[in-house]
Amino acid sequence: MMRWYCFSLCLTLFVSAGHARQDKSDLQAVAAISQITEGRVTATISFLASDELAGRATASPEFDIAAAYVASRFRGAGLVGGADGSFYHETSKRMVQIPSAPFTITNADNGSIQHFGLLACSSEPFKYSGELIALDLSADLPTAGLSGVVGGVYQGDAKGPRLISQVLRIAGKLSEAGAKMLLLGVAPDSELIQLAQQSRDKPRPESPQNRFAIPVLLVPASSLDSKSLRLEVPATHALDKPMRNVIGMLAGTDPELSKEAILFSAHLDHLGVRTGVGDVIYNGADDDASGVTAVVTLADAFGAMPRPKRTLLFMAFWGEESGLLGSKQFVTNPSWPLEKIVANINIEMIGRPEPGANGKIWMTGWQESNLGSLMNSASILRGTEIFEHPSFSSRLYRASDNWSFAEKGVIAHSFSAGSLHADYHQPDDEWERLEIPHMTRVIQGLFYASQPLVQGTATPISSKKAK
Numbered sequence: 001m002m003r004w005y006c007f008s009l010c011l012t013l014f015v016s017a018g019h020a021r022q023d024k025s026d027l028q029a030v031a032a033i034s035q036i037t038e039g040r041v042t043a044t045i046s047f048l049a050s051d052e053l054a055g056r057a058t059a060s061p062e063f064d065i066a067a068a069y070v071a072s073r074f075r076g077a078g079l080v081g082g083a084d085g086s087f088y089h090e091t092s093k094r095m096v097q098i099p100s101a102p103f104t105i106t107n108a109d110n111g112s113i114q115h116f117g118l119l120a121c122s123s124e125p126f127k128y129s130g131e132l133i134a135l136d137l138s139a140d141l142p143t144a145g146l147s148g149v150v151g152g153v154y155q156g157d158a159k160g161p162r163l164i165s166q167v168l169r170i171a172g173k174l175s176e177a178g179a180k181m182l183l184l185g186v187a188p189d190s191e192l193i194q195l196a197q198q199s200r201d202k203p204r205p206e207s208p209q210n211r212f213a214i215p216v217l218l219v220p221a222s223s224l225d226s227k228s229l230r231l232e233v234p235a236t237h238a239l240d241k242p243m244r245n246v247i248g249m250l251a252g253t254d255p256e257l258s259k260e261a262i263l264f265s266a267h268l269d270h271l272g273v274r275t276g277v278g279d280v281i282y283n284g285a286d287d288d289a290s291g292v293t294a295v296v297t298l299a300d301a302f303g304a305m306p307r308p309k310r311t312l313l314f315m316a317f318w319g320e321e322s323g324l325l326g327s328k329q330f331v332t333n334p335s336w337p338l339e340k341i342v343a344n345i346n347i348e349m350i351g352r353p354e355p356g357a358n359g360k361i362w363m364t365g366w367q368e369s370n371l372g373s374l375m376n377s378a379s380i381l382r383g384t385e386i387f388e389h390p391s392f393s394s395r396l397y398r399a400s401d402n403w404s405f406a407e408k409g410v411i412a413h414s415f416s417a418g419s420l421h422a423d424y425h426q427p428d429d430e431w432e433r434l435e436i437p438h439m440t441r442v443i444q445g446l447f448y449a450s451q452p453l454v455q456g457t458a459t460p461i462s463s464k465k466a467k
């Protein structure tokens with residue numbers, strides 16, 4: 001009730017102020033907002049985050065289904081494809097998989113040495129017969145003089161991505177010092193063993209986050225007692241797979257301003273399925289089916305109003321969870337000139353408000369440009385605040401696809417309306433746990449907030465340029 005009261009009040013103010021042109025586009029925006037409904041938001045997100053889409057892992061068949069769905073929604077909203085007319089911005093990506101064939105390693109007497117499987121192997125097979133060099137991995141590692149296979153126990157207590165990056169760093173340093181392989185001693189319940197299993201089960205996009213400099217075999221600490229060993233490590237399986245960003249466009253009407261674009265984006269991929277029992281599907285409802293739902297419903301709303309003056313681009317990326325790969329692919333080979341992207345409004349995790357922040361939006365990298373305050377001045381009139389989050393705004397500026405664009409000099413930020421809740425990157429990130437009325441308000445807020453941008457009455461500037 002309050003919202004509609006506010007809309008009509010603001011309209012009255014605009015009319016009485018005599019901004020005739022502003023009134024017209026404002027009225028059109030009010031009419032188009034009827035496209036962004038709780039029903040439509042529910043329909044979209046309950047499909048994208050369904051178990052049937054199996055966590056939308058990059059390179060999975062379910063990701064391709066999700067991409068086809070987003071393309072179909074773009075068509076339905078009246079969008080056309082990108083520069084070449086296609087709704088897909090494609091590339092071929094090298095996928096790697098650890099061979100799943102049984103793997104044996106023996107000591108000098110041909111006695112079998114126990115292990116938990118390979119965490120990483122190289123693009124070439126590796127054969128070795130010789131001494132095992134024992135090292136304390138928690139001490140300073142040698143910078144030269146190693147050759148052959150090194151063994152040591154993992155001493156840290158890191159979890160998740162930090163754990164992987166620590167092992168990557170150790171493997172990298174050992175490789176620089178001349179080592180050819182690492183036997184890493186771990187506990188039988190180590191998270192690394194589960195990760196090794198997943199790497200055997202399915203191909204993963206090759207990225208800096210999974211490119212180990214040398215093969216890594218996980219072993220119980222007791223296996224490191226062996227003085228010598230004999231082994232043959234197979235090469236990784238590699239295959240090239242087409243990867244798709246989904247892209248749709250609404251061409252602007254102004255002869256000059258239409259050469260400039262506002263880009264709305266979100267990442268379509270999530271973490272897929274884990275091994276084990278119980279709920280194994282990472283549905284990624286908030287992260288980031290909520291952002292993709294915003295992108296497609298914004299396309300619906302913009303498609304339902306007369307064409308704005310600037311061109312609008314709508315994108316859904318692959319590979320964000322693997323290191324912003326899809327957006328990096330786009331900025332490396334853009335189908336729209338990057339210097340003609342006026343702003344990238346990337347949308348991340350808008351489904352679960354923080355206490356007291358219902359319907360409010362925060363922007364990452366607030367200090368980097370005036371985009372947040374510019375958009376807030378348009379949305380606050382409608383009762384939606386866009387603000388600088390005291391801890392997340394700077395911390396998460398480089399954590400999503402906006403960063404790929406910002407690195408290239410585009411004014412690019414992520415817009416979020418939640419927190420890093422307990423279900424973040426867990427199988428319980430289900431759509432039933434989202435607050436749909438809040439999320440709908442946020443999408444409507446973003447729609448209003450971007451009106452001055454799409455109509456060309458406002459242009460953000462970067463803080464660097466302003467100085």
Ligand SMILES: [Zn+2]
Pocket residue numbers: 267287288320348349400
């Ligand atoms: Zn995300």
